[in-house]
Amino acid sequence: MPYSWTTADPTAPTRELHLWPHQSLPPTGFAGFILATFAMILIPLLALLGSVLLWGLLPFLMLAVGGIWFALARSRRNARILEILTLTRERAHLVRHNPNGATQEWTCNRYWATAQMHRKEGPVPHYVTLRGGGREVEIGAFLSEEERIALYQELQRDLRPLPR
Known part of the structure; x- marks a missing residue:
């Protein structure tokens, strides 16, 4: 309890x-979740390596990872x-x-x-x-x-x- x-x-x-x-999410779990999310978002981008489309999608995918990081960090801060x-x-x-x-x-x-x-x-x-x-x-x-x-x-x- x-x-x-x-x-x-x-x-x-x-x-x-x-x-x-x-x-429910300790600091190591927080870092692991952000890293796993980042890795999973990069997997579909491997097919786009060397194309101009990669640079068009990359900012939006990084914005998504940043949004997840911000939301989880804010939740942890509010729980102190x-x-x-x-x-x-x-x-x-x-x-x-x-x-x-x-x-x-x-x-x-x-x-x-x-x-x-x-x-x-x-x-x-x-x-x-x-x-x-x-x-x-x-x-x-x-x-x-x-x-x-x-x-x-x-x-x-x-x-x-x-x-x-």
């Missing part, structure tokens, strides 16, 4: 939950999101690092922090939010539906105030 707790013990005094979007939920005995603190470098923060007394699941009302099915401190913030909206359901169950269990 694209999230993990730093400590497995839910009764630990301080715990951190790190969430990130799933990256990291959410960190820190739970201490007294506080629940959520920090979201956005792809553009901006940071969003939410802090609440752990006693009042609750996880909410909006099964149909949210922008995605089983939309999970944290409520407390007079605000409601989303968490893990980029996760798959099954992952959001599992995250909600874990948050329900772990947001309970710890015994003193």
Whole structure:
């Protein structure tokens, strides 16, 4: 799953939950895909070697490879999101690092922090939010539906105030 707790013990005094979007294409796969696309586009051009038609088609084929590279690179850049939920005995603190470098923060007394699941009302099915401190913030909206359901169950269990 694209999230993990730093400590497995839910009764630990301080715990951190790190969430990130799933990256199905690692950097080596990205380079391999661009190279394979480039090679496959060049195969039909072998028949045109030595003709003027090659130079007429080549810019458009290179534009297609460049477009694929741009689209995949943009998708990877937009998926650079990291959410960190820190739970201490007294506080629940959520920090979201956005792809553009901006940071969003939410802090609440752990006693009042609750996880909410909006099964149909949210922008995605089983939309999970944290409520407390007079605000409601989303968490893990980029996760798959099954992952959001599992995250909600874990948050329900772990947001309970710890015994003193």
